[in-house]
Amino acid sequence: MIFRNQTVQSHTSHQYEQRAKLTLFLLCNFYNLIFFITFVLVQLRKIMENIKTIAKNISEKGLKVTPQRVAVMQALYKLHHPRAEEIFREVSATIPGLSPTTVYNVLDILVEKGIIRRVKTETGGMRYDAVPDHHHHLYSTTNDRVEDYFDPELDALLTDYFSRKNIAGFRLQEIKLQIMGDFDEPQH
Numbered sequence: 448m449i450f451r452n453q454t455v456q457s458h459t460s461h462q463y464e465q466r467a468k469l470t471l472f473l474l475c476n477f478y479n480l481i482f483f484i485t486f487v488l489v490q491l492r493k494i495m496e497n498i499k500t501i502a503k504n505i506s507e508k509g510l511k512v513t514p515q516r517v518a519v520m521q522a523l524y525k526l527h528h529p530r531a532e533e534i535f536r537e538v539s540a541t542i543p544g545l546s547p548t549t550v551y552n553v554l555d556i557l558v559e560k561g562i563i564r565r566v567k568t569e570t571g572g573m574r575y576d577a578v579p580d581h582h583h584h585l586y587s588t589t590n591d592r593v594e595d596y597f598d599p600e601l602d603a604l605l606t607d608y609f610s611r612k613n614i615a616g617f618r619l620q621e622i623k624l625q626i627m628g629d630f631d632e633p634q635h
C-alpha cells in the first residue's frame with residue numbers, strides 16, 4: 448500500500464513538474480514574443496522618425512519630398528561618407544529599376560541645396576556627407592578611409608587666427624580641414 452502511494456505521489460509530482468515546465472516554456476515564449484514585438488515597434492518608430500526628419504530637411508530647402516530623395520538620404524545616413532556608386536547600390540535595393548543618372552541627379556540637387564556635402568579625397572574619389580554639423584575629416588591615404596572629426600576648440604582657434612590674419616582679397620566662408628594620417632583600428 449505504501450509502495451502504491453509512493454507510485455501515485457511520484458506520478459503526481461511528475462505531472463506537476465511537466466506542467467511547470469510547460470508553463471515556464473509558454474511564459475518564456477510569451478515574453479520573447481512581447482520582446483520581439485516591442486523591438487519591431489521600436490525599430491519601426493526609429494525608421495519613421497528618420498524618414499520624418501529627412502522629409503523635413505528636404506522640404507525646408509524648398510524641395511519636393513520624393514521616394515528617391517528620401518532613399519538617397521537614408522543611404523547616406525547608413526553608409527559612411529559613401530561614393531555615388533555605393534549609394535546607387537544601396538538605393539537600388541529599395542527602389543528597383545532606378546537609374547544611376549537619377550541617383551547622381553538627386554545627389555547634385557541635395558548638394559546644391561546644402562543638404563549634403565561633397566568630400567574630395569586624395570585619391571581623387573568623390574564622397575558624400577550628410578552630417579549637418581560643422582566638422583573636419585580624418586583621412587587615411589592607405590585605405591581611403593574618412594572619419595568625422597569634431598573639435599570646437601580647433602574651430603575657435605582657426606576662426607580667431609584667420610579673422611586676425613585677414614587675408615587680402617579673400618573672403619573667408621568656412622574652414623574645414625582634412626587631417627591626414629593612419630588609423631590604429633580597422634574600419635568597422
Ligand SMILES: [Zn+2]
Binds near residue numbers: 578584595
Ligand atoms: Zn563627414
